[in-house]
Structure formats: C-alpha cells, structure tokens
Amino acid sequence: MGKFGKETKILLLAITTICVISFLLATGISFFLAKGFQQELLLHDYGVSGYQLNHTEKLLISAFTAQPNESDIARGKNALASIGYSSATSMQLLPMVQNYRNQTMWCLFLLLLFSFGTIYFALFLYLNRQHKAIREAEGKIREFLDGNTMSRIECAQAGDWYSLFHSVNEMAAILSAHAESQKQTKEFLQSIISDVSHQIKTPLAALKMYHEIIISHKEDSETVQSFSEKSQREIKRMEDVIYTLLKLARLDAGIIQMEKNEENLSVLMQDVMERFETWAEQDHKEIVLSGGSDVTLACDALWMSEAFGNIIKNALEHTRPGGHISVQWARSPLMTQIVISDDGIGIHQEDLYNIFKRFYRSRFSSDVHGVGLGLPLAKSIVEAHGGTISVNSTLGAGTTFTLNFFNLTKE
Structure with missing residues (x-):
C-alpha cells in the first residue's frame, strides 16, 4: 500500500x-x-x-x-x-x-x-x-x-479517468495554442519594433545633421531654407513609414474589421485617380481607366482605395515620362478582376518574388526615397478582403498587377 x-x-x-x-x-x-x-x-x-x-x-x-x-x-x-x-x-x-x-x-x-x-x-x-x-x-x-508542448496523455481506453485525461489533453492543446499565439504576437511586436527602429534611424540621423547645419549657418538664409526643406522631407518620410507600419500592424493583428459594402468600381477608381492626376500631369504620364460603369465590388472603400492607390503610385514611380498606366476592371459570374499595368521599366526577375516583402529594396532600383511598404500593404488589404494579387513583368516593357476577388454573392 x-x-x-x-x-x-x-x-x-x-x-x-x-x-x-x-x-x-x-x-x-x-x-x-x-x-x-x-x-x-x-x-x-x-x-x-x-x-x-x-x-x-x-x-x-x-x-x-x-x-x-x-x-x-x-x-x-x-x-x-x-x-x-x-x-x-x-x-x-x-x-x-x-x-x-x-x-x-x-x-x-x-x-x-x-x-x-x-x-x-x-x-x-x-x-x-x-x-x-x-x-x-x-x-x-x-x-x-517542462516545455514539451506536444506531450499528451494516452487515453484510448474508456472510463472516468480516461475521460478526465482526454479533457486534460484538450486543455493542453488549448494552452499550446495560446502559447503559440503569444509567441507569434511577441515575435510580431519584436518585428514591428525592429522595423520601425530600422526605418526611423536613417531619417533621424539626417534630421540631426540638418539641424546642426541650420544652427551653424543660421545667418545664411539660403542654407537654412535648403536644409529646412530637406528636414521637412525626412519628417514626411518618417510620418509615412510610421502610418504605413501601423496600418500593416493592425491588419496583421486582425483588429481591423472591414466594413464591406457594394462599391461602384468606376466611382472608386475615379476617386483614386484624382489623387495622382497632378503628379501624372507634371511627369507627362497618363492614367487610363476602363471598365463597366455598373461593376461593383464588396469592399471597404477606404482600405481598398489605399491598396489601389499604392499599386498606381508604384506604377507612376517606375514609368518614364510619356508612359501610360492602365487600370481595367471586369466582372464575371465567378470573380471580379482588376488589372493595373504600365509600360515602365519593368521588374527584374530576381525581384519578382520579393516585391511584396516589407522594406525590400532591389539592387536594380533607382528609387532612393521609397521604403518598400506600399505593395506589402496593398497585398495585406487585398487578402483581408479574401482576394489574391499577382504580378507579371518584363524588364524594359512594363509590369502588370492582377487582383482577383471571388464573387460569394449572387449576381
């Protein structure tokens, strides 16, 4: 005994x-x-x-x-x-x-x-x-x-004790899931903090240097004016990085509830294009919209216009003066498709698999101001709406982004 x-x-x-x-x-x-x-x-x-x-x-x-x-x-x-x-x-x-x-x-x-x-x-x-x-x-x-979260009690037999063991196994599975979720949350926060600190470090250093130059040349109005403008650009850059990272963080954390409504794509695209009309005119580039005026998409208009805008902005940045950006949409019984293409410099094959990664900067890119967050944000928004995004590009001939949204409601 x-x-x-x-x-x-x-x-x-x-x-x-x-x-x-x-x-x-x-x-x-x-x-x-x-x-x-x-x-x-x-x-x-x-x-x-x-x-x-x-x-x-x-x-x-x-x-x-x-x-x-x-x-x-x-x-x-x-x-x-x-x-x-x-x-x-x-x-x-x-x-x-x-x-x-x-x-x-x-x-x-x-x-x-x-x-x-x-x-x-x-x-x-x-x-x-x-x-x-x-x-x-x-x-x-x-x-x-002791740390082995995969450890489980054998409870293949019947009986009161084995029913209890089965409940303990269920509790262990739930605790493991919570632990994994907390681990992912911790890694996510660490990643966000690392990203923010990495992206803010350079503009902060530049701002500090500009400030020292302004202080040391405060009597020289031309120098003060020049470096004040540079400081303003760096502040705007930090602001864009922080806001975009916050949007991505909220999407990744799943705390954004998309308020989906049937939005008219023609109206939505026209609103997006108005943001880039002045830029396109100044750079002698043309944005062409084409699609049915009655085509609708179930989406959150604010977030979806952000996604479309980021893709169009990317096209404008990589299209030469005199180039064209085409935005087309169509609806079939199966899906709604939006195609955004340009006749710009194209994307190198080495970069095609990385353009949706955050802060990715191509060694072939001449863009020194971008931070590599626009396309990842667009992808996160599209996927949050249950859609997919893909890209095809030919170096020197242009790039095409294709967005597909399956129609889950009746026509």
Missing part, C-alpha cells in the same frame, strides 16, 4: 474495517444459530423422552418421527430436568451443538474470506491499473510543464 495515495489507503482501511466487523458479526451469528439449534435439540429430546414414557409398552420409531404434543414435551422436560438436562445445560456439555456452532462459524468465515478476498484482489488490480495510468499521466503533464 506504500505506493498508493492517501484516498486509496483510506478506502482500503474502510474495507478492512468492514471485513473485521463482518467476521465479528459472523462469530455472533454462529453463537446465535447454535443457541437456536440447542433449543430445537432440547425440544426434540423432551418430546422423544415424554413420548417414550407415555408409551412404555415398547420402543416405537414414532417417538422420533411423530410431532410431539404438549403432554409428551412437559413429561419429557420434567424427566430430563431430574437428571440435569435442561436449557440451563452448558453448550460445552453438548458436543452436537458445539460441532454445529463450529461448522456454522467456519462456513461463514470461509464465505466472508472468499468474498473479501475476491473484493481485495479485484480492487488491487483496479487500483494498480489506475495508479499506473495516473503515474503515466503525471509524467506526461510534467513533460508538458
């Missing part, structure tokens, strides 16, 4: 106590039955003696088989009492009664011994099996607590 727990020991002690009490009761019952047997034996002997005294002519078998009457019993009782044989006679003087008592006691003892022995044996097997299962479960739980 040393390996069993306190509750099991209490159970075994209670059963042992019941066993001892049962043996004591068996002893008392055997004495009670022996006393009853003694009384029956006395009545029988009274009847036989009285019957024989009342029929003295000869010894009759009926003296032993017939039901004795009151007269026979009374006469036999008086006769036997005269020689000291009565109910007061000690059981020790009656071997037959003693044998009956001993036989009864042994029968009861053997019956109880067999019953409690069977109970103890079955209980021992059960408790030993349960003890082994619990020890194995404790070992698995300890492994889980």
Whole structure:
C-alpha cells in the first residue's frame, strides 16, 4: 500500500474495517444459530423422552418421527430436568451443538474470506491499473510543464479517468495554442519594433545633421531654407513609414474589421485617380481607366482605395515620362478582376518574388526615397478582403498587377 495515495489507503482501511466487523458479526451469528439449534435439540429430546414414557409398552420409531404434543414435551422436560438436562445445560456439555456452532462459524468465515478476498484482489488490480495510468499521466503533464508542448496523455481506453485525461489533453492543446499565439504576437511586436527602429534611424540621423547645419549657418538664409526643406522631407518620410507600419500592424493583428459594402468600381477608381492626376500631369504620364460603369465590388472603400492607390503610385514611380498606366476592371459570374499595368521599366526577375516583402529594396532600383511598404500593404488589404494579387513583368516593357476577388454573392 506504500505506493498508493492517501484516498486509496483510506478506502482500503474502510474495507478492512468492514471485513473485521463482518467476521465479528459472523462469530455472533454462529453463537446465535447454535443457541437456536440447542433449543430445537432440547425440544426434540423432551418430546422423544415424554413420548417414550407415555408409551412404555415398547420402543416405537414414532417417538422420533411423530410431532410431539404438549403432554409428551412437559413429561419429557420434567424427566430430563431430574437428571440435569435442561436449557440451563452448558453448550460445552453438548458436543452436537458445539460441532454445529463450529461448522456454522467456519462456513461463514470461509464465505466472508472468499468474498473479501475476491473484493481485495479485484480492487488491487483496479487500483494498480489506475495508479499506473495516473503515474503515466503525471509524467506526461510534467513533460508538458517542462516545455514539451506536444506531450499528451494516452487515453484510448474508456472510463472516468480516461475521460478526465482526454479533457486534460484538450486543455493542453488549448494552452499550446495560446502559447503559440503569444509567441507569434511577441515575435510580431519584436518585428514591428525592429522595423520601425530600422526605418526611423536613417531619417533621424539626417534630421540631426540638418539641424546642426541650420544652427551653424543660421545667418545664411539660403542654407537654412535648403536644409529646412530637406528636414521637412525626412519628417514626411518618417510620418509615412510610421502610418504605413501601423496600418500593416493592425491588419496583421486582425483588429481591423472591414466594413464591406457594394462599391461602384468606376466611382472608386475615379476617386483614386484624382489623387495622382497632378503628379501624372507634371511627369507627362497618363492614367487610363476602363471598365463597366455598373461593376461593383464588396469592399471597404477606404482600405481598398489605399491598396489601389499604392499599386498606381508604384506604377507612376517606375514609368518614364510619356508612359501610360492602365487600370481595367471586369466582372464575371465567378470573380471580379482588376488589372493595373504600365509600360515602365519593368521588374527584374530576381525581384519578382520579393516585391511584396516589407522594406525590400532591389539592387536594380533607382528609387532612393521609397521604403518598400506600399505593395506589402496593398497585398495585406487585398487578402483581408479574401482576394489574391499577382504580378507579371518584363524588364524594359512594363509590369502588370492582377487582383482577383471571388464573387460569394449572387449576381
């Protein structure tokens, strides 16, 4: 019993106590039955003696088989009492009664011994099996607590304990999922902090240098004006980086609830193009919109215009003066497709698989002001709407971005 727990020991002690009490009761019952047997034996002997005294002519078998009457019993009782044989006679003087008592006691003892022995044996097997299962479960739980989040309790069998083990496994799976989520959140925050610090470091250093130059040349208005403008550009750059990173962080964290409505793509694209009209005119570039005026897209207009704007901005930045940017849209029973293409410098094959990575800067790019967040943000917005975005490009001939949104509602 040393390996069993306190509750099991209490159970075994209670059963042992019941066993001892049962043996004591068996002893008392055997004495009670022996006393009853003694009384029956006395009545029988009274009847036989009285019957024989009342029929003295000869010894009759009926003296032993017939039901004795009151007269026979009374006469036999008086006769036997005269020689000291009565109910007061000690059981020790009656071997037959003693044998009956001993036989009864042994029968009861053997019956109880067999019953409690069977109970103890079955209980021992059960408790030993349960003890082994619990020890194995404790070992698995300890492994889980020590860091092995894949550790699980074997619970293929049926039973109360195994139902409990199954619940523990479910809890372990939930805890593992929470731990993994927290790990990802931590890594995500570390990544965001690293990105922000990395991207802010350069403009901050530039601002510090510009400020020192302005202080040292504060009498030179032309120098002050020049470096003030440069400072303003760096501030704008930091502002763009921070705002874009915050948008990406909110999308990645899943805290943005897209307020989707059926938006007219023609109207939406016209609003987006108005943001770039002046830029396009100044650089002698043309943006051409084409598509059905009744085509709609279930989307959050504010976020989707951000995605379209980032792709068009990227096209403008990589298109030579006199170039064209085409924005086309169409709707089929299966999907709504938006194609944004340009006839610009194109994307090197080495860069095609990386343009959606944050802060990616191509070694072939001549853009020194971009921070590499526009296209990743566009991709995150499109995917948040359940869409896909792909790119094809030919170096020196242009680039095409294709956005597909499956129609989950009826036409």
